[in-house]
Amino acid sequence: MSGWDPGEGADREALGATLSWRQLEPRVAWLWFQQLWMDVCVLRERYRLMVRSGWWEDEIQVEALAALGRWVARYDSGEWDDPPGKLALLFDLQRVAELLRPGLQPFLPERDRPEFERYLLDLGCEPAP
Numbered sequence: 082m083s084g085w086d087p088g089e090g091a092d093r094e095a096l097g098a099t100l101s102w103r104q105l106e107p108r109v110a111w112l113w114f115q116q117l118w119m120d121v122c123v124l125r126e127r128y129r130l131m132v133r134s135g136w137w138e139d140e141i142q143v144e145a146l147a148a149l150g151r152w153v154a155r156y157d158s159g160e161w162d163d164p165p166g167k168l169a170l171l172f173d174l175q176r177v178a179e180l181l182r183p184g185l186q187p188f189l190p191e192r193d194r195p196e197f198e199r200y201l202l203d204l205g206c207e208p209a210p
Contacts (some may be wrong), residue, residue, distance in 0.1 A: 100147050102206075111206040117143070118197065120150030122190050127153075128174050133184025134193050137200055145180045 102110040114137070124146065125132050136142040152170055155161040 100144065100151065107205055107207040108209055110204070111201060111208050114197075114201050114206060117147055117150065118190075118194075120154070121146050121188070124149060124153065125188060130174065130178060130181060132181055132188040134186040134188050135184055135196070136181065136188060137197055139183060142181055142183070145177055149174075149177055 099105065099113060102113045105113055117137075121132055121136065124130050132146075133142075136146065149170075156163075156167055156170070161167075
């Protein structure tokens with residue numbers, strides 16, 4: 082997804098190909114979550130997904146959003162050129178939306194960013210210098 086720069090020395094493609102942060106080093110995990118944040122912001126706008134505040138605390142939502150972000154990125158980059166597959170993605174958005182229902186408040190990036198970063202620090206992720 083566009084609009085994100087992982088910084089010098091980071092391999093965005095390697096981060097995007099990793100669908101879980103759990104085996105990553107603390108600084109790389111931070112970058113992985115930054116990529117996911119940007120993907121979620123784009124998915125929310127582009128596909129009108131009803132993402133809820135605190136999605137980053139729900140492992141199922143994190144996995145679903147990471148997979149969806151990677152799926153879309155493959156079409157956007159030209160890595161995949163499969164119109165029936167793209168239609169399947171669009172039809173699957175409703176099923177993904179069901180996974181995103183838990184939560185009381187809608188996700189608002191401007192409001193939720195500080196809480197997101199606190200959560201990453203609590204997980205042991207380390208911001209890049």
